[in-house]
Amino acid sequence: MAEKPKVAITWLGACGGCDEAIVDLNEALLQVADKVNIVLWPVALDFKYSHIEAMKDREITLSMITGAVRNSEHEEVAHLLRKKSELVLAFGACATLGGISGLANFISKDDIFNWVYRDAPTVVNPQGNIPQTAIEVNGKQLTLPEMYDHVYSLGQVIDVDYYLPGCPPPSDLIATAVNAVLSGDLPPKGATIGPRRALCDTCPRNLRKPARIEIKEIRRIHEVEAEPDSCFLEQGIICMGPATRGGCGETCISINTPCRGCFGPIPGVEDGGARYLSALTSMLRAETDDDARRVIDSIDDPAGYFYRFSQPTSILGTKRPPQATEG
């Protein structure tokens, strides 16, 4: 009998929600588990990186990697799995776009350390300790991974074969991705597993959308009771639907929550945030410059909103310097 294909699942700078989405495959997961040999899944099973290091190059058929690359350990594991895998799937918004943690790129590493280890009101740190990459304790050296200045998407650090968006990706698309690999019916390299159209195209609220949206005031979702069937933008609530790839199953929309953009930009668009910015301003109805500015001033943290999941892969996001990606 032919050996089962080997699959690795791991998390880098991630919250674990993507692993949870895999568990949520329920019975389908058991069927997949019958067909493959899971060689790494730190959140669920006990394996050692040394087992992976001992494998032949490209011995693993598929590595599903979740999370952004934030520190030297993430980078090392990413390179290791790239070397040992035939295919690498960037799994979820963080691996694909940089994700929520990519918002940290709007401030510096020093700002983060100062706040977390010194300035936050709940911090008790009289000796002013901050994490070091190496320290001597009782004559022994202890080491920690180095936190980088910047958060990177997986594709900015290693060569990625396929991208699966979502925070987390929905079960049907996970199944599509895994089945594509198992059946050998693969999309072109670099493809994103998901529809090519914007969320608005499949949004159930689109049917009641007026021909022209005119926003006179910006409202935040927690400040108003949103109409459950009307377009959010028509109600002045910022919804990323026009600039976001569909395929999520409208899970947020169906619980009366506007789209936050976790599926990233539609195909052919590098910077969904900037495109959304243009779309939103064209919908703002104001008679004068002052009025337009007043409405725009009421948008809280626009950069954080438009780039909530995609700061690292935006036009002004930064790629990992090439010398660090070799290996």
Added chain:
Amino acid sequence: MEYNPNIVCFSCKFGWGYVGDKQSGNGSPENWVPVVCSGKVESTHILEAFKAGADGVLILACQEGHCHYQDGNFQTGKKVYLLQKVLETFGIEHERVRMEMARNPEGDKIVQLVKDMKQDISKLGPVRRF
């Protein structure tokens, strides 16, 4: 070495000289992109300019109420105002994007406006990013 900021200038052909790619009079500035309407200037164009090394972006639009396409200049005004706020979060000062709304069909003031902006940007220094 003296800091010489790179300014990218987008100008509307209707309000700032409908002369194609060659400007008369005072010569033409570097990095000059005449467009059919200031409304054609996308936020991604401005971001790409900064990515390519611009220190400032100047957008020359028609004066208020005089857009050939009804309100392209007004639409761009809104876009630029919101983009300036977003750029501040990226560490790029809002002064690095400037929009002028006026009428100069000969386009002979463009070179001077670029020079003026260069001077102002010189005080800011190069773009600092985290």
